[in-house]
Amino acid sequence: MTAFVAGQASAFRPGWALAFRFALREMRGGLKGFYIFIACIALGVAAISGVTSVSRSLVEGIAAEGTTILGGDLSFRLIHRQATPEEYAFIESLGAVSRISTLRAMARAPGPDGQSGEQTLVEVKGVDDAYPLFGEMDLTAGGALEPAIAATGETFGAVVEPELLVRLGISVGDTLSLGRATLTVSDTIEVEPDRLSDGLNFGPRVIVANAAITASGLVQPGSLVRQHYRVRLNDPARLDAIVEEAEEAFPEAGWRIRSRANAAPGLQRNIGRLAQFLSLVGMTALLVGGVGVANAVRSFLDAKRPVIATFRCVGADGGFVFRVYLIQILMLTGLGIACGLVLGAAIPFATQGFLATILPVQAIASIYPAELGLGVLYGALTALAFALWPLGRAHDVPPRLLFRDDVSTRHRWPRKRYIVGTAVAVTVLASLAIWLSGDTRISLVYVGATAAVFLLLSLIARAIMAGARRLPRPRGAELRLALGNIHRPGALTPSVVLSLGLGLSLLVTLALIDGNLRRELGATIAREAPSFFFLDVQNSERDAFDALLSSEAPTATIDGAPMLRGRIAAINDVPSSEIETPRGGGWALRGDRGITYAGEKPDNTTLTDGEWWAADHTGTNLVSFESEVAGELGLKIGDTVTVNVLGRNITAEIANFRRVDWESLSINFVMVFSPNTFAGAPHTHLRTLTYPDGGTQKDELALLKTVANEFPTVTSIRVKDAIAQVNALVEQLAWAIRAAASVTLISSVLVLGGALAAGHRHRVYDAVILKTLGATRMRLIASFVIEYAALGLVTATFAVVAGALAASFVLVQVMDSQFVFLPATAIGAAIAALVLTVGFGLVGTWRVLGRKPASVLRNL
Incomplete structure (x- = not known):
């Protein structure tokens, strides 16, 4: 009979169709043991597809509103000077033209005795009657722009951002000084359609007529004023051809020509860089989840040993076993990817309101198939890269060993085909990350660093196990049990170290980068930087201006x-x-x-x-x-x-x-x-x-007031105010980075929980045997606390070192900044690691100690 079965088995080689049927039948038992697997894949896919979709929605928003953002189909920008008659004639031949002048200056509120009161740096925009060519200029009171900025005698009208009223302590209807011109605030700005095209602003907006800028005396030979000539083309279809004609006709004009297709190139570059960075963080979350995938597959195959043994005993070969469980893993991966896609597709809609408060562009929230497809690709490759190895090891395990403890099969290597398959999946995944990146150098560093961290964490886990194995046997039962749990076959050490080490390394890296940037901006730069920049000091005023500064600040x-x-x-x-x-x-x-x-x-x-x-x-x-x-x-x-x-x-x-x-x-x-x-x-x-001591606010404000009164056309920039503006931008970016980093930390926590759950069955047997032999609950809890605390401490130490090296590289090599190690971050990482490992370990231990011995002893 045995020979007959063997003969039949050798003649019949079940293929993929039969493997698919068996896989479906086994899936009827539910998803128990795979919830963390699915969650890890879903989180990583959601992070990658969500970040790229948000980036696409912003870029689409800029493209859709290109003419409104730019203020025309084309914009010709000149610095220091206006267009010559020949240049203007060419521009005017293209269609309707609007000339805008932009510069930075000091706005001053009136003070007592004809002196200046409060003052602040403002972004001034001078416009003509044709402005705006596209979009609508909305004022708070609902009136039109042209009458709001019209002149009344020698006083010019102005519309301002509400922030300016707060800074100067004035209201609508009050006057302020701009250079040598007097302005009456007619209204406040509700919507400025082309604000985004002007780039980074360091002060509130003031919009006036071009005549007011001329009267202010701010425009002198060599003054830092930009002239923008916006054009509504008669023939928009000739956009590219017109740009070429302009460059050929006036090769030395020195103008910068922008079209509606690149209305905000600086913002688009920054969006792309941030999206690339957040995508790499999402990729890290997916790789951390990959450890959870490997844990789940190993645990799943461990629980399925009787089923696999049955397959092998009735004639199924190792390839059939591999196909059955590969199909199941792919189906579960598909479920995780589907959940991640739902989350990723919802992220642009969920963040639209938040983005509207920090970016002056309306994101077009939609479902973007290409970006979602990228998440699918990353998710599938990650699952394959981490699942092929444990699946391949089940191929050649003899049936007789599958009924025994896994001690004899723990270190068995899979066949070459599965090793090659794993290597191919990892290579494709790394190549995809590099190929789709906007910065190949950074991506290569990221891939290399990730591989190094994986290798180092694996070596550290092995070193911990080897060290625990070689340590003298302590007298205390708790210590002996803890050491045994760390190095025994099937120990949780590799899974805990990998999952927690990756997440904490990224967390420490981002925290150190954030902390160093804030320290650089808030302390070092603020301490070493000049107190003031004074711009547009005319040749005729230079000596008198220097004399004033020497008189007012003799020690500076x-x-x-x-x-x-x-x-x-x-x-x-x-x-x-x-x-x-x-x-x-x-x-x-x-x-x-x-x-x-x-x-x-x-x-x-x-x-x-x-x-x-x-x-x-x-x-x-x-x-x-x-x-x-x-x-x-x-x-x-x-x-x-x-x-x-x-x-x-x-x-x-x-x-x-x-x-x-x-x-x-x-x-x-x-x-x-x-x-x-x-x-x-x-x-x-x-x-x-x-100032030699950094200066006091009283000294700085007094100097500002004096300079404003004596030299009204000089622009004074207080460095502390500029740093505050940059700090505000860094804070907004930090929230996005923290959100992305939290996804990785959540993945680490899930993987840690999965690793502990995977070892639950072994811990139950251990606890029951020890309790039967007289061990108390407190002794068992103490041994588990020691075990998890040791793993957490070693992992946190590695995370601090790896995170510091990574942050140092980013700050010094990429950002060309300085790196200072921040001890508080190291302590925070260590505490986080200990809380996570010990906390999850105790939760799992409590469940283990709650099991009744009888049901377990019957099955031993």
């Missing part, structure tokens, strides 16, 4: 430099638009940069290569370039840089490279030219003032 350090704005038009005669910068130096080629000239080497300058020119240098135009940016752009001594300043292309030869300390916020420029380069060019001066 005053520094200064001539100030122009220009755009890098070409490098070595290659247009900047055609230069690829894979290492990140492209920011220097985008938009306009502050530039200066100097005869002698500035005191805070450190040359890294080349020589400084003579103070009386004539002849070839020379330039000193910031060394790090130069390296990213691949520049060398003798290369040429062409900058467009005031509508002229000026070429200079690189004479030297120098190191710049950007964090100091002192006067720093990417490019410093020899004085002969800009001989006769109109420009203003920049001044900084630094």
Whole structure:
């Protein structure tokens, strides 16, 4: 009979169809043991698909409102100057035109005795009668813009953001001063349609007529004022062709042309970077969940040993067993992915209201198949990568061993096909993360770091088990039992260390990055940075202004430099638009940069290569370039840089490279030219003032008031106010990062709970045997506390070290900042690890100790 069965089995090889039928029949027993499996996959898929969907919804919102955000089909921006008659004639031939002027200035409320009262930095926008070409300008009182900003005698109307009224302590109908002009606040701004296109703002908006800006005296030769010419095209279909015609007809105009297709490029770049970062965090959550997948599969196969043994005894081969349970795992993965997709698709709708409060663009919440498909792909690959190995080990286990304890099969390796399959799944997963990333370098570092952390955690788990095995046997029963539980076959040590180590490492990394950024902004920069920046100091006022600063702040350090704005038009005669910068130096080629000239080497300058020119240098135009940016752009001594300043292309030869300390916020420029380069060019001066002790608020406000009264056209920027603005932005980003990190921590907690649940059956047997032999409940609880506390402490130590290294790399290499270890974060991580491990361990232990011995002893 046995021979007959064996012969029949060898002749019949069951395929996928039969395996599918058996898999379905076994699934009738329910999902017990797989809830954490499903939750881990669902959380990771939801994080990835949700983050990418939110990013897409914001980008779609920007694209849909491109003309409104930009204020036209096309925008031509010039700095320092207005368009020439020829340039304006070309722009006007394209369609309806609206000219807007933007600059920063000081707004002052009237004070007693004709002096200035409260004052603040504002973002001024001068508009004409055609504004806005697209969208609606809504005022709080519901009136039209044109009469609200019209002039009455020598007083001009203005509409302002409500925040300005609070800062200056004034109301609608009151007056304020802008430069040498007097404005009457007619109304407050409800909606400014093109606000987003202006980028980062450091003060409340003030909208006036262009004539008011002229009367203010703020626009002088070299003043930092931007002129925007917005166009409603007669032929919108020729958008790209018109841009090419403009660049060919006026190659030295120096204008920046933007179309409705890239209405807010800075915001789109930042959205993409944040989405990439949050996607990597979501990927980490999915990988942490992968540990839970492996735990669940091992536990599931352990519980199915009698069924597998039955399959093998009646003639089924190892391949059939593998197919049956692979199908089940894929079905459960599909269920987890489906749950994750539902959550991921809902995230854009759930966050729409929150995003509206922090971003000046309306996200288009929708279901985005491509982004959801990405979540499906990541989820499926993660499940395969972590499930193939334990499934493959069941292929070659002899039936006789499946009825015994798993001691003899714990360390058996699967066949090569399953090892290769696991390697392929991991490789595809890593390649996908790198290929779909916006920054290949960061993604490569992430993949390498993740692999290293996995390897290190696995080695640490093995080292803990080996160390516990080699330690002398302690006299106390609790310690002996704890050590035995750590290193015995089937111990929870690898699962606990992997799951908790990954989650805590990410948590420590993000906490250290967040803490260091806040420390840098709130302490180091605030302490070392100048107290004030003074912009647009005219040549005719420079000496008198310096004398005023010396008189009002005799102990302060005053520094200064001539100030122009220009755009890098070409490098070595290659247009900047055609230069690829894979290492990140492209920011220097985008938009306009502050530039200066100097005869002698500035005191805070450190040359890294080349020589400084003579103070009386004539002849070839020379330039000193910031060394790090130069390296990213691949520049060398003798290369040429062409900058467009005031509508002229000026070429200079690189004479030297120098190191710049950007964090100091002192006067720093990417490019410093020899004085002969800009001989006769109109420009203003920049001044900084630094109090030796940081200055008090009373001193700073008094100086602000004096400068405003004596030099109303000078723009004063109080550095502490600017840092507060940046801190507010960092705080908003921190909430998004914390939310993403919490997903990873939740995954870690789920995996930890799953690992403890997987070992529940073994713990029940142990507890029953020990209680039968006389162990008390308190002794068992004490041994479990020792075990979990030891694992938690070792894992927390690793997480602190790994998190510190990762945060250091991100801050120093990616953000070009400084890293300081924060002990409070380490203590917090250790406490979190101990609370999680001991807490979950005690919950599981209480359940174990509550089992009645009789039912367990009958089945031993």
